[in-house]
Amino acid sequence: MENIKKRRFGIIASIVLVLVMVLTGIWMHFAIQNNTGHKDTLSRVEKKKQITWGVKADTKLFGLMNTKKAQPAGFEIDLAKAMTAQISKQTGTKLSASFVPVSAASRIQLLKNTNIDGLISTMTITPERAKIVDFTDSYFNAGQSLLVKKNSGIQSIQDMNSSKYTVLVVVGTTAAQETKKYAPKAKIVALQDYASAMQALKAGQGQALSTDNAILYGLATENPDYHLVGGVFTKAPYGMAFDHNQKPMTREANQALATLKANGTYNRLIEKWFKSVPGLNWHELEV
């Protein structure tokens, strides 16, 4: 009698479990269909009356979380706001800008999952990335450089081409892939974000931190013992990114960017954020 009861319980439990799994599967199938890919980003943001931008929250000058206001602030944040306002004018729909902090490693997946509509997150335009996202025209010309301690004696990336040196990079950045080409013998250690990479540099876990010069300038202003050396050894133009095949949205964004550059808004933002950076001639950044 006991056994029959046990068996019946087992059978019922199995049936319920299978049912739950099948139903979840069906629900997931529809959910994925709804969420996969931006069918049309432009009409989506017009419907939402909001553009959700993926921005950096750990990068001084570009996008850094203001802990008091719990809002990111930086050149890219201001540019995204100006872009949103300009696109509103172009489309005739009142749009607001909202911001989601992203990391270099997660940003493309977040864009693909429709968590965000567009990216403006110190993202270099590369041919590999252009295969899976749509880039706008470049809005900033950066290039990879090195940040080292002032008395380290290191002058350029060539100096570091030895197995006794460790170059620190950040996961998901172009520097993580490019550094090997310029210093094939050096060890490369990838950290999760710029904050921990900078801490690791200070702790002596590596002799240099390599990424785009624009980001390094931000780190150097906060850490006066460190400076940039060796100039720029790669070209890294930053572009805003939308999901693949979002021609209407990319067209609107390019038009808005061109307008902002033409009417002086862009230069005002450059001046606002880069005027006081030591060692940087901000006039070179103007258009």
Add this chain to the structure above:
Amino acid sequence: MTVFNHYYSVLMQGFGHTLLASLIALIGSLVLGTLFAIMQVSSSKTGRVIGNIYVQVFRNIPLLIITLFLYLAVAKVIKMTGFVAGTVGLTLYTSAFIAESVRAGILSVDAGQMEGARANGLSFSQAMRVIVLPQAFRVAIPSLGNQFINLVKNSSILAFVGGLDLMYQGNLIAASSFDTFTTYIIIGCFYLVITMPLSYYVQYLERKLKKAA
């Protein structure tokens, strides 16, 4: 599958590092944990206090903080790579949990066993080693098995300090292949390759000990 073929050597390197870190941490934390468990049940007051403080500190701080502290602060004094910092952090953290499991095992052994052994002329450490601990481990094995499986999975902490383990390589592969899903599914399978045999071995040990008892 293209991800797997293309990054095969990197994945293997990560797998090796994860396996090595887990193995070192497993042995290290078992030794340390047992030591602190004995201290906690010993008759010496200082021993009990030290054992207690150790367990409370390392059990109640997130593993990530312990590891980052080693990697960013301690490394200024003692040079250590991310792999070393991660493995040491993992050992300290897990040993606190193992100490608790072993302590529970020791307490489950009747006090008369220790008293009897001592009455027969064995020293405290002899009695512990020969009489009490073998019985204590028998009781502790299910929870120890849990800790070891957790340890293998927690070794993914190495990714945060550039420890070259599976998770670290997985992050890099995901970032350069842009194929996040496939990458993390493959990484997950690699962890299963370590944890599944481990959990079956623990089950086997349990059954064997039950028979012996």
